[in-house]
Amino acid sequence: MLSRYYFRALLVACALVSALGDKAQASPWIEANDAYLRASIEQLADAGYLRGHVNTYPLMWSGIARDLRRIDPAWLNDDELHAYYRVSAALDFAQMERVNGVRTTLNSERARQNGYADMYREHASLVVSRTFTNEHTAARIQTNVRGGSVEHKSYTFEGSYLATTLGNWAFSVDQMPVWWGPGQDNALVMSTNARPLQGFRLNRLEDNPSNLPVLRWAGRWHATAFAGRTQSAGPLGDQEIAGARLGIRPLPALSIGASTTLQAGDNLGRRNHIVGADVRLALPLAVTLYAEAAQRSGSTDVVAFEGASRDSRYALTIGVSHSIMLGQNLQQFFAEHTDVPAFFYDDNTDPAGYRRWGLNMGAAIDQDVESLTLGYRFQTAHGTGWQMRLRDQRMGASNRLVAMQHDIEGRDFDIKRRMVDVNYQRPFAETLLTIGVTYSYDVVRENFLNSMSSESSEHDLAVRASWEFRF
Template sequence: MKLLLSSFLAIVFFTASVKADPWVDTSNSFLRANIQWLADVGILKTPVTTFPLMWHDIARDLDAIYIGQLDQKTRESVLYVKHQLKLAKRNSKTITASAATDNKRFTSFGEDYRNKYHLNVATNWISDRFAFRVSSHYRPQDPLSDETSFDGSYGALFVGNWVVSAGMQDRWWGPGLDTSLSLTNNAKALPALALSRKSAIPVSIPWTEHEIPWTVTTFMGKMDDERIVKNTLLWGFRFNFNPIKNLEVGITRLAQWSGDGRPGDLSTFVDVLKGLDNCGGNGPTVEECAAGKEPGNQLAGYDIRWSSTLFAHPFALYFTSFAEDGDRKGGLSILGEERYQLGVESQLSAFNYNWKVFIEGTDTYALCRDGVNGDGTSSIGDCYYEHKIYQTGMRYEGRVMGSIYENDATSLVIGASTLSSSNTQIEIKLRWLQLNKDNNDKAPNNPLIGNTLTTKAEDLLQLASKVQHSYKNWRYTFGVEVNHSKFTNENNNNDISAFAKIEYNL
């Protein structure tokens, strides 16, 4: 409570002139849906699948359009995004309180609560050269971490077209709407130093008029939670660009390295950059790895998103391939032990709303060749987001940082969210999930190792919905989830959970 009091006093005495937060964060799925639509119709000319997403280019492109020439659907999206930008400029001090019947098992884009009870006090400030945000949280009865934290806080310095920042920011990398295989906001944000491009100033192709907008971001974070290898470092890199109109491509790399008892010098990081970490393959020899010289645990992949129209009806396709450590399998495979995500988006009008609708499927059930049988023929997975040295895996504070459904899982999700400038927004998702499909956990009695959702196979059917309403300086969000879980040789489980959140802009 002392932390909350000090943060509240900081807000009271924080009277500097305030502009917009430089980033669009991961807390508003409705804002993201409208931004994506404006990119699809060509109004926004910047990559939009990497969050935090800079406001700079969005604000520039919105200022350049004449709203009277737009169709009704696009006009609604422009008005909504402009309204959110206006709120960000005018209101930067917020108090948020939420309560739920249960802790949330997994957290998707636009869902910023994880615990039954949550109180947040935040303020930010920006000038032409600097930006700061202080965000303090109080989560009583948090089973995974401290009751108080500074998630979402950061300090940033603008140098030319670059932003240098330090803080704890949620990241969502990729076009996935329900989940992503690389980084999501499922786990709490870890402290990190980051470097990002401020504006996607395009590169011109010589002797043509063709330009390619591009952006890049990289960070080095410290995994300072309870884990097998303490103080592990996490390096992340993402480069995305629009090679042609309506096509966005993203390339992502993540690597765990260093930490207590592990090499952490510059030459080790150079080996990480080179990808020299597959024992007996393109990395150290088996003998060198046995002596502890394996530089790290690396994941890498790419994603694409393409939008078009069919019979004058808009649609989009997106695909992600994201791989764990492993040598190439040959053939068409350019990665190692890759898993996949595929999605289809479209739009429809119903109940006086325009809706973004999508179907998304993911698979994280990998039979790694260095697993139980060593040749990929075992029925036991337990390798995606895992590592034999960094045994806590790609997890932080008890949650996986990638797919919100953990490893050894498949998901099929049908969703819809409103595209509207009205004060009321609606989101609905129907999820069919197969969790922990191999019915196995690496360490069922050790919370630092293995699947964080379930130690046994679970088929879960979930209907989730939420309604968000804004009124003056207030924003209210109410949601409900209806769950039906089926287990092998056990009774089925049915339950209903609900939550409510209230935000006030001072």
């Protein structure tokens, strides 16, 4: 069993790294916390300038940095040049010898749904971090003081890591947010929705093609694997999880990924085995098609509600995105449809299923749901950005997310939800201010055994703000 005290060792290790020397190297990866940076990376990848796999976060900097050095800005059109400078600026910051950070957030309530880079899981937080790098090692100690969190913990070390390299592989002990797949609003196998896992991680650094003739067709490839802890499940004991992902790029316009995760427990054995595959295809005129499919292996024999006919082992996400430069501003549009069947993330023995403290480790919309998201992002060359998402969702009685939000778990219901989510960010000197508003309208229908039903509606408005200073 993984030791629950290994982050104490991480604290000591960070102190040692800070004393090892100051030869600066890039931080090992790009984190899953900046939707605007991700849009710029995807734009350069779709245009063929970034040649590696870009659908696995944390995303290794090594391949990105290599490809950026080979780009002549004279080759780029206006929108590609905007993306190039955005990614280059992020790389320059990652190559600083030491980085300190302070971030504070205030939320009127915990987010009803977390998409990519959304991590609003408490009413208030204060985050203090310090990052160290030297020739072969990088480390960050990050302390999060929180109020009103879903798991009632007042502080965590979420976001901390210690990473070192051996040959073409990076080994780390960390608690980093993870996003696997091309989805903009949902990832079926691993997403940033739940609290990051404490665990050990292995990443391939350089994504060079294989020299074996039988594998050369796969092009550049990346692999990652992890093993970690989810949470203690009381009398069921500590819960462990392991996962792996492989990404290949056989053609400049085509990226393919495959993911798998498996949970295990002291008294439960192996369970919740989820396998996924995804594809991203870049088309002319800056249009991209993407899809992810996931299958749950094993039994879904849980107590079903009447009418829960969508019980299935297969979930699907399909989407399309388009980027365009208007003036000096980069704009991205996307449409994404996700269908997750009833009981997909449930477990017939462990009440938590594929979740941490009630939040799904896969799709943020949980299960027994069909969701359509229309998204828009706008970013200027100076860092100001807008993001808007419109969501239309239909959720059934095995959806743990809305059952918890409406306090109707254990009853038969269906919910229609309309949601508008708007974020605005603006840099001030060396700081970044972000303000967000989410409005949702739910129509709740409860079904009874006598074929009668009752219907009610609920309006919800949430506001949030964050301020970040890195130096």
